[in-house]
Amino acid sequence: xxxxxxxAFLISSSIKVFLVFSVSLLVVAYMTLLERRVSxxxxxxxxxxxxxxxxxxxxxxxxxxxxxxxxxxxxxxxRPFFILAPMLSIFLAVVLIGVxxxxxxxxxxxxxxxxxxxxxxVGILFILAFSSxxxxxxxxxxWASNNKYAFLGALRxxxxxxxxxxxxxxxxxxxxxxxxxxTLTEIVWQQQMLGFWYLFPLSLAxxxxxxxxxxxxxxxxxxxxxxxxxxxxxxxxxxxxMKFSMFMIGEYAHILVVSALMATLFLGGWSVPFWSGDxxxxxxGMLISGFTAAxxxxxxxxxxxxxxxxxxxxxxxxxxxxxxxVWVRWTLPRFRYDQVMHLGWKVMLPTSLAYVMLVAATVxxxxxxxxxxxxxxxxxxxVSAVATGIFVFALDRDRIMSGASRSRSGEVxxxxxxxxxxxxxxxxxxxxxxxxxxxxxx
Amino acid sequence: MAATVKVMRRPAAGTTSYLRSAIKGMGxxxxxxxxPDKATHQYPEEPVELSPRWRGTHVMEVHADGRPKCxxxxxxxxxxPANCIRLVGGEDDQGNRYPIVYEIDxxxxxxxxxxxxxxxxxxxxxxxxFENAEYTRERFVYDLDRLMEQDHESTLLWDxxxxxxx
Numbered sequence: 001x002x003x004x005x006x007x008a009f010l011i012s013s014s015i016k017v018f019l020v021f022s023v024s025l026l027v028v029a030y031m032t033l034l035e036r037r038v039s040x041x042x043x044x045x046x047x048x049x050x051x052x053x054x055x056x057x058x059x060x061x062x063x064x065x066x067x068x069x070x071x072x073x074x075x076x077x078x079r080p081f082f083i084l085a086p087m088l089s090i091f092l093a094v095v096l097i098g099v100x101x102x103x104x105x106x107x108x109x110x111x112x113x114x115x116x117x118x119x120x121x122v123g124i125l126f127i128l129a130f131s132s133x134x135x136x137x138x139x140x141x142x143w144a145s146n147n148k149y150a151f152l153g154a155l156r157x158x159x160x161x162x163x164x165x166x167x168x169x170x171x172x173x174x175x176x177x178x179x180x181x182x183t184l185t186e187i188v189w190q191q192q193m194l195g196f197w198y199l200f201p202l203s204l205a206x207x208x209x210x211x212x213x214x215x216x217x218x219x220x221x222x223x224x225x226x227x228x229x230x231x232x233x234x235x236x237x238x239x240x241x242m243k244f245s246m247f248m249i250g251e252y253a254h255i256l257v258v259s260a261l262m263a264t265l266f267l268g269g270w271s272v273p274f275w276s277g278d279x280x281x282x283x284x285g286m287l288i289s290g291f292t293a294a295x296x297x298x299x300x301x302x303x304x305x306x307x308x309x310x311x312x313x314x315x316x317x318x319x320x321x322x323x324x325x326v327w328v329r330w331t332l333p334r335f336r337y338d339q340v341m342h343l344g345w346k347v348m349l350p351t352s353l354a355y356v357m358l359v360a361a362t363v364x365x366x367x368x369x370x371x372x373x374x375x376x377x378x379x380x381x382x383v384s385a386v387a388t389g390i391f392v393f394a395l396d397r398d399r400i401m402s403g404a405s406r407s408r409s410g411e412v413x414x415x416x417x418x419x420x421x422x423x424x425x426x427x428x429x430x431x432x433x434x435x436x437x438x439x440x441x442x
Numbered sequence: 443m444a445a446t447v448k449v450m451r452r453p454a455a456g457t458t459s460y461l462r463s464a465i466k467g468m469g470x471x472x473x474x475x476x477x478p479d480k481a482t483h484q485y486p487e488e489p490v491e492l493s494p495r496w497r498g499t500h501v502m503e504v505h506a507d508g509r510p511k512c513x514x515x516x517x518x519x520x521x522x523p524a525n526c527i528r529l530v531g532g533e534d535d536q537g538n539r540y541p542i543v544y545e546i547d548x549x550x551x552x553x554x555x556x557x558x559x560x561x562x563x564x565x566x567x568x569x570x571x572f573e574n575a576e577y578t579r580e581r582f583v584y585d586l587d588r589l590m591e592q593d594h595e596s597t598l599l600w601d602x603x604x605x606x607x608x
Contacts, residue, residue, distance in 0.1 A: 041480075042474050046484075332464055
């Protein structure tokens with residue numbers, strides 16, 4: 001199978017850009033419906049089911065509504081930045097989808113087409129860079145609105161996103177160590193070769209990535225910048241109509257990207273589990289499916305049905321994470337602001353640093369002992385399982401976060417506090433606490 | 443009786459676990475997510491079951507020959523607290539009283555049901571019906587013909603000797 005000619009590459013890339021952009025925006029639109037339906041189900045309601053069959057036309061109705069609504073512009077707003085902010089927000093979220101490989105290469109009469117818009121060598125670094133830029137959309141929106149709530153939301157989001165950016169980046173370093181590359185296609189290939197999804201050999205990295213992914217996308221329990229109950233939806237308070245809608249699309253596109261990344265980095269991307277027929281990778285200008293024992297590359301056999309099957313696998317994995325995002329949002333309450341900072345700097349950062357060292361040391365030792373293949377993955381899985389166990393144990397012992405109101409035995413434990421002992425008599429100025437007071441005797 | 447205050451005791455540090463509570467919460471929401479028994483009532487498709495004592499749109503009972511049962515005694519406009527009933531009574535050759543004008547303004551009506559309680563010939567009733575939306579205010583003044591045309595169930599009055607309708 002040959003590579004594409006420059007002309008064919010140009011044409012196929014244009015088609016891919018168009019398709020991926022429109023499909024991902026369509027998915028984003030339907031994620032809003034999914035969110036509303038699932039939140040309805042969780043609250044024993046049905047959710048929107050009136051517009052079209054099962055409410056399937058609801059996103060279209062919402063889109064029309066958003067276009068037709070009045071566009072407001074606060075008199076004191078900083079006009080250029082106020083308009084720029086939603087554009088940044090949506091652009092920086094949508095552009096990330098371009099580097100995520102979503103299916104096995106597709107054979108065409110003109111050559112084999114990679115099922116990724118831009119298979120750039122810096123891959124995940126591009127994603128980290130652009131998702132860091134994403135905070136500009138939020139901060140500019142908050143600043144340009146000239147509104148105290150929006151400003152507070154922007155402040156919160158900048159500190160939160162900057163904090164979790166660190167943990168997010170560090171949680172990916174074990175992946176780089178294992179894959180030896182930052183290109184997403186190669187990370188998928190390395191997972192296929194190892195025979196393990198990185199979820200297992202790098203379980204703690206996955207856990208940290210999920211937590212900081214939630215913080216990065218500003219979703220509950222980390223939705224500090226929005227916090228509708230305290231900040232009247234924070235940074236986009238002053239936005240209406242399509243500008244508001246652009247923030248929403250940006251937010252959901254971000255969820256889509258993070259879900260796709262979780263699937264790609266830790267769940268083997270588009271590869272179908274327990275099947276070697278979809279192993280495909282460009283190696284020195286040749287699409288290979290693996291190596292022989294002597295180290296000779298074996299040519300891969302791309303097929304349209306393989307592309308479709310792997311696309312389905314990718315959609316399934318990504319969809320699962322999207323569902324988890326929605327599910328978590330309607331379960332967990334928002335953290336307090338200091339808890340978010342505490343978790344970010346005092347828990348996530350040291351844990352991810354320690355884990356990077358652990359993985360590096362383990363890989364080094366295994367390389368020195370020339371351990372390869374299944375055993376390599378199995379040893380790393382065991383080491384990571386222990387690390388994850390220690391992390392979860394520490395979380396569970398309440399060293400890290402105080403939780404809900406039940407003790408471990410399942411009963412509410414009697415706690416002797418000054419308030420409980422005094423029998424909760426109102427503390428009036430001048431009145432003595434406890435015993436016979438002037439009020440009761442007269 | 444003095445007001446009682448329930449003391450919510452905060453658990454001491456080290457007796458709680460965020461992780462377990464979170465996982466438990468996820469389990470609970472998942473259970474509700476897949477629970478097919480939803481609270482939503484699909485209203486226009488599934489008609490609402492009204493209580494037999496629901497007091498809604500009025501019904502004027504009709505004799506077999508199509509005359510209204512009303513004898514224009516004037517008790518219902520007298521008792522009506524919202525003053526929404528307009529009655530002009532008349533008398534025919536045999537000395538039978540009948541309503542010439544009988545109008546109820548359903549907009550002013552507070553659906554207390556006292557007109558039904560007070561009616562000596564059980565002519566005017568409040569009914570088990572509520573879907574009476576209209577495009578103009580004038581349409582809410584129901585005249586005698588319109589009241590006679592109402593075909594929904596009339597309300598079962600509360601019986602003091604049988605307070606639970608047993």
